[in-house]
Amino acid sequence: MKHLAISTALAAALIASAASAQDLRFGYTDPISSLDPQLNNHAGDHNAGQMFWAALTPKDTGGLVPWLAESWTLIDPQTWEFKIRDTANWTDGTPVTADDIAFSYERVRDVPGSVASFRGFVRTVESVEAKDPKTVIIRTNVPNPLLPTNLSTVYVVSKHVGATATTEDYNSGKAMVSQGPYKLESYVPGDRVVMTRNEDFWGDKPEWQRVTFRYIANPAARTAALLAGDVDVIDKVSLSDLQSLRDNDAVTVHDYPGLRALLLQPSFNPEPSEFITDKSGKPLEVNPLLDQRVREALNIAINRDLIADRVLRGGATVASQWMPEGTFGYDPETGPIAFDPDRAKALLAEAGYPDGFKLTMHVPGERYPMAPEAAQAIAQFWTRVGVETQVEVVPFSVYSGRANANEYAMATIAWGNGTGEGTYAMTTILGTVSKEKGLGASNWGRYSSAEHDRLLEAATSEFDDAKREAIIRDAVKVVSAEVGIIPLFHYKNIWASRPGLKVVPWTSDRSVPMQVSSE
Structure with a gap:
């Protein structure tokens, strides 16, 4: 992608065209599925919710x-x-x-x-x-x-x-009687949310009286909107544009270590899948991903360091588990994950697939930064060890429903670890799916481990922090040994703004106007 540049004249126009001191225009990435704050535990919905x-x-x-x-x-x-x-x-x-x-x-x-x-x-x-x-x-x-x-x-x-409202009533504004720092002015799904400051809010009021929260899915388009002065802040800065923005005196880049992990979720569905076939394209009667040796082979066939350097361009750190180093529940005894293609081939042969098989992995196109590109690189590594892999990029509006129904052989998810500790992922993406117990709401691969679930139950009821962290670390070891998920990277949180603004992290990788202030 060609790096965008800005001339001195355009820089002056950008500053001059910035909104008034009391207005903020925010270009965001994660789509909002609804203004109903209890509908979906998605990053974009959390942005709106907060x-x-x-x-x-x-x-x-x-x-x-x-x-x-x-x-x-x-x-x-x-x-x-x-x-x-x-x-x-x-x-x-x-x-x-x-x-x-x-x-x-x-x-x-x-x-x-x-x-x-x-x-x-x-x-x-x-x-x-x-x-x-x-x-x-x-x-x-x-x-x-x-x-x-x-x-x-x-x-x-x-x-x-x-009590009498539907999700559509929230989207239309009819049910938007809220109690947060902002009040809804208007909402155009897939385009923007306009809000005004809640002057009766009990907490410290945000600096911005009026905010336009504009959905710009394409990374290059977000960069262009910032450089043209159409928005004041953008999130999830395109890694292709990052260095040119750093070198640009008319832009300020704000980057921080992040909690959000990019993970693969192999399907544990025992039924034949159209997305797992033999080399001739015939669906396999037995799902090879049910074999731990196959999952381990795919895990160690990925050169994460190379992808982080060449594809993510410094915008992420290599992951060996769902929590990053230094957080509550990170296990220092787990990882890094070795890159060993020869061992991967041997494991596939031991599992009964010496010639490999064909696999289709799925990734949402507009949801997770550089995820399609990372997926293409992973597909090449898997193909080299015998698992011929193709990547299908799907709009998130379609992807989320099919992934949630466990229709994909290999799903991709970027998990925000929003509570800042390990049981958040254990509950939602690793716990055995049970609507009654409230577990596994985003466990798209249907991973199920009795030992993991036992440890989650123990961690949930342990009041001693040191003991609870030790339990979470044991769960990391269990999930890693079973290859319940395939961790890839932890994204850095990167925003860019016009000069004169300060952007600080909020919760996880959320993007909200309350994190932006005038310097």
Whole structure:
């Protein structure tokens, strides 16, 4: 891709055309599936959710985050008391009450049309009681020291509006009676969200009075929009443009280590798949990915260092597990994953596939930065060891439903690790799929491990941080040995802006106007 450059005259025009000091124009990457904050646990939906809604508890971002509970107390191992802020009101002036909390945690368990449910975060909630309008008693079915962390991911919606509202009512604005830092002005799906500051918000108000949140899926188009002065900030900067933007005095690049991991999810479906065939194209009667030796062969056939250097161009770090080094639950004894194509060939032969087979892997085209390009590189490595691989790039609107239904032989997911610790992924992408238990909502490959699930249960109820981290590290070892997922990279969080703006990380890799300020 040709690097974009900017002339001195154009730089001056960019600065001159910037919005007023109270307006912000943000070009974002992750599509929003809905303004219903409880529909899908997608990155783009979280971006929108954090602008309009609050959770009961805060997320740990190193900075201010709006939250509804001003305090919480562990009464006994299975009982928590939360105090809702006296000043917390809905945008129609109605106070936020304990009844809203109870309604929200019941609704989030089964929102019609969800393909990435939030139910896992309330899986231990047994009951929610309104002690008084501003006091909530939550009882859990097991001791859960991480309950406040789990609840930080679940946005609270109003009972008096939400009880009769559909997802479409949120998208149309009819049900957008919210309590976050912004209020909805307009929403055009697939294009933009326009919002105005909630002047009655109880927390510190954002700097920006009016924000235009504009969806620009194409990386080069995001860069062009910034350079032309059409937007003030862009996220997930194109790695192809990164160096030229760094060298550009009219642009400021803001980059930080990230939590988001790019992972492959092999399918554990025992049924024949159109995407796994013999070399003549005939579907195999037995799914070879069910054999741990085959999964291990694919895992070690990938030269991650080469892809990180040549494809990701310094925009990611090589991953051996779902959490990056230095985070809670990272296992220093696991990894790095060796690149060993000869061993990969031997494993395939041991598994009964000395001549390999054909495989199609799927990746969303506009969702994860450089994922299609990384997939093409991985396909070449797998083809070299005998697994002839082709890549199909699919629009995320189609991809998410088919991946969620386990229709793909090899799915791709970028997991944000939004709570900053290891059980978030254990619950949602690694736990054995169970709607009743709230596990595996994004476990697209249907990986299932009794030992992993036992460790998740143990970690969930362990109040000692050191012991809980040791349990998570044991789970890392289990998943790595079983090759339940194939970890690839951890993305760096990279934003670019016009001069005079400061962009700091929010939660995980979220992009919200609250993270942007004037220098």
